[in-house]
Amino acid sequence: xxxxxxxxxxxxxxxxxxxxxxxxxMAHSKWLVAALVPGIARQPLKKLEPDAEVxxxxxxxxxxxxxxxxxxxNRIAVAYEAGRDGFWLARWLRAREVEAYVIHxxxxxxxxxxxxxxxxxxxxxxxxRAFLGWLRGEKRHCSMAAIPTxxxxxxxxxSRERETLVGERTRLVNRVKAILARFGIRAFKPNLxxxxxxxxGIRTAEGMPLPENTRAELRRYLERLHLVREQIxxxxxxxxxxxxxxxxxxxxxxxxxxxxxxxxxxxxxTADLLVHEVLSRKLRDRRAVARYAGLxxxxxxxxxxxxxxxxxxxxxxxxxxxxxQLAWRFLLFQKDSALARxxxxxxxxxxxxxxxTMIVALARKLLIALWRFLTMGELPEGVVLRxxx
Numbered sequence: 606x607x608x609x610x611x612x613x614x615x616x617x618x619x620x621x622x623x624x625x626x627x628x629x630x631m632a633h634s635k636w637l638v639a640a641l642v643p644g645i646a647r648q649p650l651k652k653l654e655p656d657a658e659v660x661x662x663x664x665x666x667x668x669x670x671x672x673x674x675x676x677x678x679n680r681i682a683v684a685y686e687a688g689r690d691g692f693w694l695a696r697w698l699r700a701r702e703v704e705a706y707v708i709h710x711x712x713x714x715x716x717x718x719x720x721x722x723x724x725x726x727x728x729x730x731x732x733x734r735a736f737l738g739w740l741r742g743e744k745r746h747c748s749m750a751a752i753p754t755x756x757x758x759x760x761x762x763x764s765r766e767r768e769t770l771v772g773e774r775t776r777l778v779n780r781v782k783a784i785l786a787r788f789g790i791r792a793f794k795p796n797l798x799x800x801x802x803x804x805x806g807i808r809t810a811e812g813m814p815l816p817e818n819t820r821a822e823l824r825r826y827l828e829r830l831h832l833v834r835e836q837i838x839x840x841x842x843x844x845x846x847x848x849x850x851x852x853x854x855x856x857x858x859x860x861x862x863x864x865x866x867x868x869x870x871x872x873x874x875t876a877d878l879l880v881h882e883v884l885s886r887k888l889r890d891r892r893a894v895a896r897y898a899g900l901x902x903x904x905x906x907x908x909x910x911x912x913x914x915x916x917x918x919x920x921x922x923x924x925x926x927x928x929x930q931l932a933w934r935f936l937l938f939q940k941d942s943a944l945a946r947x948x949x950x951x952x953x954x955x956x957x958x959x960x961x962t963m964i965v966a967l968a969r970k971l972l973i974a975l976w977r978f979l980t981m982g983e984l985p986e987g988v989v990l991r992x993x994x
Contacts (some may be wrong), residue, residue: 612749619740625668625678626740628732629660629685630725631694636660639729641737642667644674650726657697664703684736684749686710692752705752706739708732711919712748751886760858761881767840767874768923770833777830781823788815801827844877858885861979867990868975870938875931883924883972884979891973898924900969916965924972932968942987944970 610616627640636653638660649667653659668678683698684706698705713735715721738746781795789810794800804823807815815823851859858880865876865884888894895901899920902913918925936945948967952960974985984990 610749610751612751613739613744614742614746615740616742617740619742620679623677624680624682624740625664625671626733626736627664627667627681627683628729628736629683629694630728630732631655631685631688631690632725633689637725637729638663639726639733640664640667641733643671643678644676645670650729657694660694661698661701661703680704682706682736682740684708684732684739686713686732687750692750692758695752696755699752706736707750707752708735709748709750714746763840763844764874764878764881765923767837770837770840774830774833774837777826777833781826781830784819784823784826788819795827795830801831841874844873848873861885865975865979868939868978869989869991870934871931875927878923878927879972879975880979882921882927884976888976891976894973894976895969897921898928898969898972900925900928900965900972925968928968928972929964932964932971935967935971939988942985942989944974944985945987 621641622643625640625642627638630637630639632655634655636655638649638651638653640649640651642649645667651663653663664681664683668681671678681702682704685694685708687707687709692707695705695707713731715731735747739749778795782791782793785791785793785807790807793803793807797803801824804815804820804827809815814820848859848863851857861880861884862873862876865871865880866873883894883897886897888897892901896917897920899916899918899922901917903915903917905912905914916925935942936948939945944967947970948963951963971985974983974988977983978985
C-alpha cells in the first residue's frame with residue numbers, strides 16, 4: 606500500500622497463499638461478505654449486520670482459521686462497490702491495517718444474457734472474480750476509486766449543496782408558473798423579492814382574484830423559494846470568505862480556485878467546481894483528465910463497421926455538465942483564443958448537429974488546457990486573464 610496507486614491494477618505482487626481476500630455486498634440492512642481463506646477448502650459466505658466492528662472481528666476469525674492450518678496471513682485485502690455508504694468503511698479498515706479498496710460498479714463486467722439472474726450471492730462472486738484479477742495486476746478486470754480523506758470530501762460539499770439548491774429553486778419557480786398558467790396568468794415573476802406581496806393583486810384571465818387555497822399554496826411555495834435563495838446566498842458568501850482568508854500557498858486548493866478564476870469567462874462557482882472535483886486530483890495525463898470527466902467517445906467497431914455512440918458518460922457528471930456550459934461561455938468571452946478559433950473553423954457549415962458535436966470536443970480540449978494551466982503553468986494560447994485589482 607506504500608506504492609503508487611494505479612486504479613486499473615494492483616502494483617503489489619499477490620501471494621495468494623498468505624493473503625486473505627474478501628469482498629462485501631453492502632445493503633442498507635445487511636452486509637454479505639465472501640472470502641477466499643488460504644488453507645480452507647470452502648469459500649465462506651457470511652451475512653452480517655452493517656457494523657464495521659463485526660466485520661473486522663469476522664476477518665480476524667478467518668485469519669485465525671488459516672493460521673491454525675499452517676498458513677501465515679501477511680495481508681488482508683477487502684473490496685466493496687462504491688455506493689450509498691461512500692468511503693468511510695475503507696478509511697476505517699485502513700486505519701486498522703486492512704487493505705481496503707472501493708470498486709467502480711460500472712467497471713465490473715456482467716453477463717449479457719437478456720434476463721440474467723441477480724442476487725447478492727452472485728454479486729459477491731462477480732466482485733470476487735474482478736477483485737482477484739485486479740490484485741494479480743491484470744488490467745480491465747475492474748477499476749478502483751481513489752479514496753479521499755474526510756477533508757477532501759468535505760471541501761466538495763458546498764459546491765454540491767449549491768447545485769442541489771439551484772435545482773430546487775428552478776423546480777419551485779416552475780411549479781409556481783405552472784399553477785398560475787392554469788388561470789391564464791403568465792406575467793408573474795416568482796424570482797422577485799417582493800413576489801409574495803403581489804399575490805393579493807393578481808387577477809385571473811376572467812378578472813377574478815385567485816382562489817383562497819391556490820393563493821395559500823403559492824404563498825407557501827414562495828416562502829420555500831425565499832429560504833432556498835437565502836441558503837444559496839449563505840453558501841456563496843462563505844465561499845468568498847474562505848477564499849479571502851485562505852493562505853497563498855500554490856498547492857492550496859483555494860489558491861488554485863483564485864488562479865483559475867482569473868481567466869475571463871470563468872467565475873468563482875465554476876472555478877470551485879473544477880478545482881475540487883477534478884483539477885486537484887493527481888491524474889496521470891490528459892487522457893485521464895478527459896476520461897474522468899466522461900468527455901471521451903464510445904466507439905462501436907466490428908469488422909469494417911465503425912461508428913461513435915456518443916459520450917461515454919462514465920465519469921463525473923458534474924464536471925461534464927459544467928465543462929459543456931463553460932465551453933459555450935468560453936466562445937463568448939475568449940473569442941480570440943486559439944481554442945475559439947479552432948471551434949469556428951470546424952463549424953463553418955453552420956449546422957446545429959456539427960456545433961453540438963464540436964462543443965463537446967471543445968469542452969474536452971478546454972478542460973485539458975485548464976489542467977495544464979494549473980499543473981504546468983501553461984496558459985492556453987490567446988486566453989485573456991483578468992487584471993489584478
